[in-house]
Amino acid sequence: MVSCVHAAVAVLVLLTELAAAAPVKVAIVGGGIGGTAAAFFLQQLQPAWHVELFERERLGGRAEELFLDGRTLELGASIIHAQNHYVLSLAKEMGLTPIQGDDTGDAFSIYDGSSFVFSQSGSQVRDTLAVLHRYGISPLRYKWLAEEMGRRFSRLYDLHGAGQAFATPQQLWEAVGLFNLTQQSAADYMQAHLAHGVLRYGAAAFIEELAGAVNRINYNQRNAGMNALAGLVSYLPAAQPEVYSLQEGNAALPRKLAAAAKLQALHLGTAVQAGSAIELQGVLPPGAVLPKREYQSTVTTYVTGALNPSYFKVPSLPAGDIFVTSSADTLFSVIASKGTVSGSTARPSSSSHAYEDGQPVAVHQQQQQQLWKVFSQQPLSEDLLQQLFFNSTVIISKPWKAYPRFKPPEVFAPFSLSPGLCYNNALENGASAMEVSAVAAMNCALLLQQQLSPSSTSQVNSGSSSSSSSSSSSCSGSSGSSSAKRHPAGNGAGSSSVGVSVS
């Protein structure tokens, strides 16, 4: 009966499947990368299906840009790793421009809440020696583990390319040997793999300081609370720093995908809820309960000003970004240097507006100033801003329910809530990223195809390597066509409706 679909939920809902000749109708709830990629993949798999997309705000979801002084600043999802096959290939197919470079400055220091425990000097030789001295070869060993995770993740593209779909996230992660990582904490995993044996020198400091800082940056969470898969996903861009963002803004991808998906209708500003355009009732099996999930609050603040060394109790500050250790008790998770902005031309404009409690957040103009990007769990108070910066001006402050608050061992909702109903974001408890949502989107598109058009053999070209079916036999988790069921047409032609409560 309930019909509230929470933030960060992209759900595909079969509305009606009428007489055999009538096209299948699909409603997609959510216009982030997950929902729009699902629409696009469905269009490729089943061009005759009628797909409508419902989005309560604007297209983009947790990707949103701010154009400032000729630059594109990301407020939400910012980096796309070179191995993010779906997102990068879709971006290229949509004519967008990936530009290389990450979200941080050229150098960094790590702060533990009372002092700086590590600082880069800018000299590659000196910095390499300093890393070896403090962390031993733990960064290298963890890099290998992250790369192995990346290789396994990449097998999903072949499985999807061969038409494999999974009814649950557990089956999907198990098919590529990553499920166990979601069942243990990043802290335990790193401890087990790095902190024993003859090579353990520096491991404890590495886990707390370097790996911990990366987790605070990417997920605003500490090692102990993260699952090991999310920890490795978080570390991969540090291990293999070939990363991109889209010149047009990362939210341009969902916008382009929605346009390319040949939607029957796009309902913007339309929240799906009780009594709205699609009625969500009686879809879940009786007694079914979806696992509760909390989201981590992260506030993205772009602020200009000069950092105040005395806040950090040092006479002068090291150049570059300030990261924080896993357990640092700080009111920010990272302060990243973003160059300078010139006030005369700095009139920020956004493809949409940033909102806080339903109200647009403040946007100011500035003179030529150092620009910083700060992540924090709470909005930066006026008091904190005055302590951290000289002459600070907040350009924009955007609060997000950013990613799941990880909780290993992770408990996953199924993708397939009932035949014809697929829950994209079930996968996100493992790790949250645009690519993960795109993978889930492909999985939902394939699942729906198998459930509603089991005889179909069409495959998706875009974004899928689709080169091999050899790995399909290793896919123990595939729902396959054997589990395909047609949606029961018992609701009556033209008036059938399905419903779900997702929380």
Ligand SMILES: Cc1cc2nc3c(=O)[nH]c(=O)nc-3n(C[C@H](O)[C@H](O)[C@H](O)COP(=O)(O)OP(=O)(O)OC[C@H]3O[C@@H](n4cnc5c(N)ncnc54)[C@H](O)[C@@H]3O)c2cc1C
């Ligand atoms: C600050 C921050 C930094 C991040 N950094 C990165 C990064 O560097 N790289 C990366 O890959 N990922 C990053 N992420 C994570 C990434 O943004 C998400 O994993 C991804 O965008 C999720 O996409 P989605 O489509 O699944 O969900 P969302 O983008 O949340 O889309 C869901 C959509 O559904 C809509 N919706 C919800 N309920 C309803 C309803 N009832 N009716 C209608 N519409 C509804 C919402 O308005 C939203 O548009 C970051 C996220 C944040 C917040």
